[in-house]
Amino acid sequence: MPPANPAVDTADVYALLERGRSMSTPVLRAAVDRLAPPMDTVAAYHFGWIDAEGRPADGDGGKAVRPALALLSAEAAGADPRTGIPGAVAVELVHNFSLLHDDLMDGDEQRRHRDTVWKVHGPAQAILVGDALFALANEVLLELGTVEAGRATRRLTAASRKLIDGQAQDISYEHRERVTVAECLEMEGNKTGALLACAASIGAVLGGADDRTADTLEAYGHHLGLAFQAVDDLLGIWGDPDATGKQTWSDLRQRKKSLPVVAALAAGGPASERLGELLAADAKSNDFERFSEKEFATRAALIEEAGGREWTSQEARRQHTVAIDALDGVDMPEQVRAQLTALADFVVVRKR
């Protein structure tokens, strides 16, 4: 792990995340308030602003890495951070549209320590409110009425398409016996990289940056996203449920072909082969739903023994380095560069 930038420590990263959250949330809430009932209520539940009974709540709205990035992105282009707010809101809306739909498609019952929308409000509301948030994302940008907003919407649309491609790949991989490391990385680049890339460039685009600057910031965000997802894949197997809000061995329970799994299967050797046999048998097993902790622990140990955990950890660090190196291509205030670097550092050391 490269040393964290001395000028920006972890406390500062939390302050950056908090700034992104506090500056974008009022605008996000105002946008969601425009939804026709009952979609406004369902969305407010999803964002953690109310509980399942409709009472005000102070739920976990997620890490808010994307809004923080969008604001820094505006500053990287020399604009006021507030210029990035509509971008931050639009990206958050697209991110949450995808969460609503993905949770339903994947049958995930928990998100951010709470029951998912389809579980509480039913599948139709999960589809509908996801659709509404997606539409709202474009609305929030396009109502700015500027040429820059048009460019930002075009980039957001491209990112959304990649996000959907990534989910399509993710679903198809779950039904396949073998997925290559390259396929997994491509899927994660689409599913996670594309929207972080958009978040990292959208503020700059709204601030009038040229395409080259925007593309370079996108590259930073793309690799940051790959680092982020590699860490997510580690947490999906070895994460602390109290911190992640997910079940133990969450990704294994869902037969996810995440990076540690595909890397372990590709590694060869006794542990890799034993893992391959077990997972092939699991795919056909009728008992899978009744597996105990012990069975998942065995699989996790084999993944680790085959080197899948270490490889994924190194991959996170590789992508982290590429992300930070990309920043060299943009002329920006040194303080902003230090903050983007610290955010990248945070992404690879986080526990949730």
Place this chain on the structure above:
Amino acid sequence: MPPANPAVDTADVYALLERGRSMSTPVLRAAVDRLAPPMDTVAAYHFGWIDAEGRPADGDGGKAVRPALALLSAEAAGADPRTGIPGAVAVELVHNFSLLHDDLMDGDEQRRHRDTVWKVHGPAQAILVGDALFALANEVLLELGTVEAGRATRRLTAASRKLIDGQAQDISYEHRERVTVAECLEMEGNKTGALLACAASIGAVLGGADDRTADTLEAYGHHLGLAFQAVDDLLGIWGDPDATGKQTWSDLRQRKKSLPVVAALAAGGPASERLGELLAADAKSNDFERFSEKEFATRAALIEEAGGREWTSQEARRQHTVAIDALDGVDMPEQVRAQLTALADFVVVRKR
């Protein structure tokens, strides 16, 4: 019914619909081809270009009223009809996104004489491909890179939001005992009026028309949409299954609070009251799924006796008149005006 414009007869309307279809389909297919597998195949199945086994098919792609409108809309603004093509494609993509999601939410198993996507390819593909078509709609417009395209995307986004609002209302009404005629009209304005309004104005916007012209064409499309939906509601109860591709009494089987139903319930009198009692009992009945043709025929007869059929028929004609009157607000070539009028005439007399 006002007399059809003598200059444009029914054969000409079919030619207009065919022109819209033949000019927009190649661009639509090229856009759908961009989707990552298996979404491209699922979308091609939905559009009727291939069958469930993947063999080329010449399926029923729908009436294609929207593409025809988008091309005429460009001509209304004095532009070449081809200027409207990206608008026609974008509107068709949004329309089909909503069909994919609505069929899943509503549990509809048949559309255009074929099994629906969720029935053939599963719910996840229906959600995913719907999302992809929605994103593609914005992409097709925004990649034009013009100021006009930005304005068109903004209008399409607003229409999409209304479409989603309308579906939310439609779903919520199915669970309510009483829905007023005003609520039903509002829902239909959102669910059907908004996108036809967009189709009727998007070509003009792409052709550089000012906001007033676009708004007036939108008004025409909105009322055309309300006329269209009133006719759809009639066909949903009394339509010929061979023509509509739906089951007999299709809307009654789904407990839809469509215009004939709400108008009949609002009318008062013995048939209206008897209908109200039956529908209230149906809502609680466990036998509803096993109802025979006779039970639905009884309900349809009561709706007709209470005046719901006649009221809806008149409503279609009222909206048709308002739509055509709206055209007076735009200066356009007389031939285009005659064609838009003939298209409105067609919408109210169609059998499918």
